[in-house]
Amino acid sequence: MTSFDRRTVLQGLGTAVMLPWLECLNKSSSAFAMSSNTTNPLRTAFMFIPNGVHAPDWIPQKDVHGSDGLTPLLEPIAPQRHRISVLSGLDHHNAKALGDGPGDHARSSSCFLTAAHPRKTSGEDIEAGISVDQVMAKALSGRTRFDSLELGCEGSMGTGGCDSGYACVYSGNISWSSPDRPSPKESNPRALYDRLFAAAQTPEAKRAQTERFMTRRSVLDFVREDAKYFESKLGAGDRHRLDEYFEGLRGVERQISYLDQAELATSGVPFERPSVHPENYRDHLRLMLDLMTVAFQTDQTRIATMMWANEGTNRPFPFLGVKEGHHHLSHHKGDASMIEGIRTINRFQSEEFARFIGRMAKIPEGEGSLLDHSMILFGSAIRDGNRHDHDDLPILMAGGEAAGLKHGHNQYIEGKTPLANLFVSMMQTMGAEVDAFGDSTGTISLSRS
Structure with a gap:
């Protein structure tokens, strides 16, 4: 079979399209070594949901479930x-x-991946801790185009008070490259798409990129001939993977074209248009998750974080029939109608997480799927939004079966175990030489017979 360099791309008119992992690309240089002994690379994604959950109907009980x-x-x-x-x-x-008194929302997001207690300040003297994703990113530095991607559906926030004396930056970020430096996230899907797939640098490339946007042509149209040439040298399995990847990329492009059409439709409005986002939160969330999936699939990064919303968000969910704000509903104080609203939001989150997992499981890689080669952690650092507690947190794990992870069960961990113990195990699985992190006291087995 023909062998290609791992960074092989299809290029045309200033556009570079990164390829999915193909069998013919397995003969990689040492600069792109795997994070484990598996044939394919292992990735990790951390997903954060705000405001906790309605714990009585979310957290399983051993004697019941x-x-x-x-x-x-x-x-x-x-x-x-x-x-x-x-x-x-x-x-x-x-x-x-x-x-430190009130401020559980700010502490939740800033502690979620750092396992550190943030300094209470609304000024610039912020301090939390380096986050687990960034420890992994440093351990794998240089092996992919981006050491990590920080994503979200709401923008990062800066200094100034947001939660009982805590700076807004604590509520708007979960990734920290150092104790005093959060890693700002990208929440604009078109900007993320351009960052991943349309990074034209030369004047000629920029002119070609302008032509593409002006004529509304697909990025893939510009590389069709290169793709045909490349496909002729692939085996049947790789051609199938490439076809599925290109079809997925076309779907993402179609969604982004809808945003462009919305821009044109509102171009005559006599005020500055805000940053481009899908009007519907579900569409926005799905597009960001799909782009993250493609970034994993093309091995542009192996580490990602995704804030489904900023901590303390008061976003309504009108497409679910929930007109009141999320944060407001989480403080229901036993009100039945408010509880039903927060339950609706939590069910929606579970539905979207299941959709994401299902999509990753359908993408073939090696002898398994992209999901098999990706560890996914989903959860919050607040247990119940009505109580603001931080024990027995709502946490899901998925994927990573190529690294030995086993799923399909409820795992009850005894004795107020730090979430940081799980982080240590995940970092070690990713190849980071770490024995302790935050308030960890040991490790947690990621496999179950």
């Missing part, structure tokens, strides 16, 4: 149950007040 049962708010993950584990009993001690 056993090893396999799902709570009402986790029922939407049933189609992907064999690919997902529910972890109970994990805590974030450093998200608690510890003498």
